[in-house]
Amino acid sequence: xxxxxxxxxxxxxxxxxxxxxxxxxxxxxxxxxxxxxxxxxxxxxxxxxxxxxxxxxxxxxxxxxxxxxxxxxxxxxxxxxxxxxxxxxxxxxxxxxxxxxxxxxxxxxxxxxxxxxxxxxxxxxxxxxxxxxxxxxxxxxxxxxxxxxxxxxxxxxxxxxxxxxxxxxxxxxxxxxxxxxxxxxxxxxxxxxxxxxxxxxxxxxxxxxxxxx
Amino acid sequence: xxxxxxxxxxxxxxxxxxxxxxxxxxxxxxxxxxxxxxxxxxxxxxxxxxxxxxxxxxxxxxxxxxxxxxxxxxxxxxxxxxxxxxxxxxxxxxxxxxxxxxxxxxxxxxxxxxxxxxxxxxxxxxxxxxxxxxxxxxxxxxxxxxxxxxxxxxxxxxxxxxxxxxxxxxxxxxxxxxxxxxxxxxxxxxxxxxxxxxxxxxxxxxxxxxxxx
Numbered sequence: 001x002x003x004x005x006x007x008x009x010x011x012x013x014x015x016x017x018x019x020x021x022x023x024x025x026x027x028x029x030x031x032x033x034x035x036x037x038x039x040x041x042x043x044x045x046x047x048x049x050x051x052x053x054x055x056x057x058x059x060x061x062x063x064x065x066x067x068x069x070x071x072x073x074x075x076x077x078x079x080x081x082x083x084x085x086x087x088x089x090x091x092x093x094x095x096x097x098x099x100x101x102x103x104x105x106x107x108x109x110x111x112x113x114x115x116x117x118x119x120x121x122x123x124x125x126x127x128x129x130x131x132x133x134x135x136x137x138x139x140x141x142x143x144x145x146x147x148x149x150x151x152x153x154x155x156x157x158x159x160x161x162x163x164x165x166x167x168x169x170x171x172x173x174x175x176x177x178x179x180x181x182x183x184x185x186x187x188x189x190x191x192x193x194x195x196x197x198x199x200x201x202x203x204x205x206x207x208x209x210x211x212x213x
Numbered sequence: 214x215x216x217x218x219x220x221x222x223x224x225x226x227x228x229x230x231x232x233x234x235x236x237x238x239x240x241x242x243x244x245x246x247x248x249x250x251x252x253x254x255x256x257x258x259x260x261x262x263x264x265x266x267x268x269x270x271x272x273x274x275x276x277x278x279x280x281x282x283x284x285x286x287x288x289x290x291x292x293x294x295x296x297x298x299x300x301x302x303x304x305x306x307x308x309x310x311x312x313x314x315x316x317x318x319x320x321x322x323x324x325x326x327x328x329x330x331x332x333x334x335x336x337x338x339x340x341x342x343x344x345x346x347x348x349x350x351x352x353x354x355x356x357x358x359x360x361x362x363x364x365x366x367x368x369x370x371x372x373x374x375x376x377x378x379x380x381x382x383x384x385x386x387x388x389x390x391x392x393x394x395x396x397x398x399x400x401x402x403x404x405x406x407x408x409x410x411x412x413x414x415x416x417x418x419x420x421x422x423x424x425x426x
Contacts, residue, residue: 049357050316061301064358067280067315068307075300087288088274094281101311102280103263106319120333120343133328144262145277 002027005047006054007034008209011105011170012066013054017204018166019070023077031211034110067101070166082163093163096146096156100167104138108174128178135180143185154194156187165195173206215240218260219267220247221422224318224383225279226267230417231379232283236290244424247323280314283379295376306376309359309369313380317351321387341391348393356398367407369400378408386419
């Protein structure tokens, strides 16, 4: 029995939904309402001390942090593989994933944007400018990295979607939501569109989740 | 031939130095002077489009992003293993690493602190408060997670240092530098101290690097 504790708009939860769908793993979902602040309550902090989602429950285990859970999913259900078969290829794909996981997403997630708007007094406009700034520069750097890799399909590394698209699609969703200029990122835009046309991605979309508002 | 492009005070470069030392891998170092802005120059951006360090060069390959490079190091030189032998253990350790790699370090690294101080007008004091806030809350959450794991030595997961300490020690270095209150993190403090007493960690310390000022 596999249960995903998440939130429809959380991009880290979105990553896990895509990965589980690509593997064909059935899972239940429990929503933690980030909009209502449920993540700050004692009950949720007893499960995830940071007050963040997602958490993946599998049998007696509860796993935290999407980058770790994605590796676990790929190890537990090896087919289809999310990572390349060779170590250099894996390093390249994990590096692209890290650009999103470590340098783009964390500085534009909910808690940081709230702090920028409220605690640092930048207001809604300042918050939007902050989100756009780091997303645009981060995605443009990622575009430069991936454009250097040869490809025969729109997907970033292989002829089918893998770990790169698991991270890319939720980040591009955020970019659209915040009206980020991605005109300099044609490779990323093409990979995102091709991936979203597939059922594993379409069924993982925020708007397709039971808790979507 | 393995060459680390880094900077003495970069915690991501510090992680790689520790990992290479733990594996007993010899490597050369090339300094990219972050203080002088060398990372923003065209020459460096041709290597790392984000303008970040570290980069690891190995033969004809150049790898980016420390979380990806650490996995590559562990795959390329398997002994001693940095990750547990079982999938659930690996997920736990990678999760702890991600708390640092994704939720603590990225919001207090050089480019973000500069933006907070200068672009958002918070000045040196506001910058320090920002750094302290996310480091303290992040480390306290990590303390809660690791304290739930039983141990017989000061190290976080196994009876010797591994991936957890590779991420922890550079983050605790930053915490000391920014005078973060870590009094609620006794498990992390003990692991950091035990690790730093070992040659692999001592030789990786920022002050022990050729470019230290």
